[in-house]
Amino acid sequence: MDSDLTQKSISFNSARFLISASRLDECLPDHGAEVAFAGRSNAGKSSALNAITANGKLARTSKTPGRTRLINFFSLNRENARLVDLPGYGYAKVSRDMKDDWQQHLGHYLNDRRCLRGLVLVMDIRHPLTEFDQMMVEWCEHNQLPLMILATKADKLKFGQAKTSMLEIAKKLKDYQCVEHLIMFSSTAKRGVDDCRQALANWLDAPEN
Numbered sequence: 001m002d003s004d005l006t007q008k009s010i011s012f013n014s015a016r017f018l019i020s021a022s023r024l025d026e027c028l029p030d031h032g033a034e035v036a037f038a039g040r041s042n043a044g045k046s047s048a049l050n051a052i053t054a055n056g057k058l059a060r061t062s063k064t065p066g067r068t069r070l071i072n073f074f075s076l077n078r079e080n081a082r083l084v085d086l087p088g089y090g091y092a093k094v095s096r097d098m099k100d101d102w103q104q105h106l107g108h109y110l111n112d113r114r115c116l117r118g119l120v121l122v123m124d125i126r127h128p129l130t131e132f133d134q135m136m137v138e139w140c141e142h143n144q145l146p147l148m149i150l151a152t153k154a155d156k157l158k159f160g161q162a163k164t165s166m167l168e169i170a171k172k173l174k175d176y177q178c179v180e181h182l183i184m185f186s187s188t189a190k191r192g193v194d195d196c197r198q199a200l201a202n203w204l205d206a207p208e209n
């Protein structure tokens with residue numbers, strides 16, 4: 001067994017960009033442990049990754065929706081433990097073919113990646129559980145993949161409103177076994193970041209199947 005995998009505790013501050021892949025066969029070898037981040041375009045996925053890694057430049061954030069079109073791999077302080085930024089879903093300003101193309105590659109990654117330990121679904125707390133989000137939840141349930149939901153941009157709501165939204169989300173998801181974590185999150189206010197890091201570390205630390 002890789003001694004590096006058993007000894008070091010995971011730290012997210014040392015995350016570094018590794019490679020981008022536009023297809024499954026361009027991805028890194030399928031071993032070790034990965035947690036992937038998915039979300040509707042503009043939900044706040046890149047910002048969440050930057051907050052978690054305390055690196056404002058790690059994943060490019062953009063005010064232009066759909067900039068994250070490749071599968072981006074980030075290394076952590078432990079060999080073979082990685083975070084993966086998946087293409088944002090639903091960017092309207094590109095051609096249908098291009099859209100289909102990258103969604104197909106996303107599908108390949110999700111279906112075939114054996115080292116995937118869990119999925120983080122980033123959703124805007126003001127517009128939760130879009131059609132895409134529902135699809136991802138169903139997919140995780142079907143494939144028994146642990147799911148963490150970050151209800152982000154919570155700073156855009158008053159605390160009471162944010163709480164109400166969280167309760168509504170929890171109610172809608174109560175029958176899904178795959179949902180292991182539902183976290184009120186804000187990249188701007190750094191809310192939920194520690195809880196998210198802890199949950200990620202637990203997933204990445206879990207022994208290989």
Ligand SMILES: Nc1nc2c(ncn2[C@@H]2O[C@H](COP(=O)(O)OP(=O)(O)OP(=O)(O)O)[C@@H](O)[C@H]2O)c(=O)[nH]1
Binds near residue numbers: 046
């Ligand atoms: N107030 C606030 N704004 C946020 C937060 N997270 C992201 N944003 C803003 O939302 C917009 C989109 O954020 P990104 O992180 O680029 O979104 P993305 O989901 O990675 O977008 P794609 O590249 O389209 O996949 C940017 O203008 C961010 O500054 C947050 O927690 N609070």
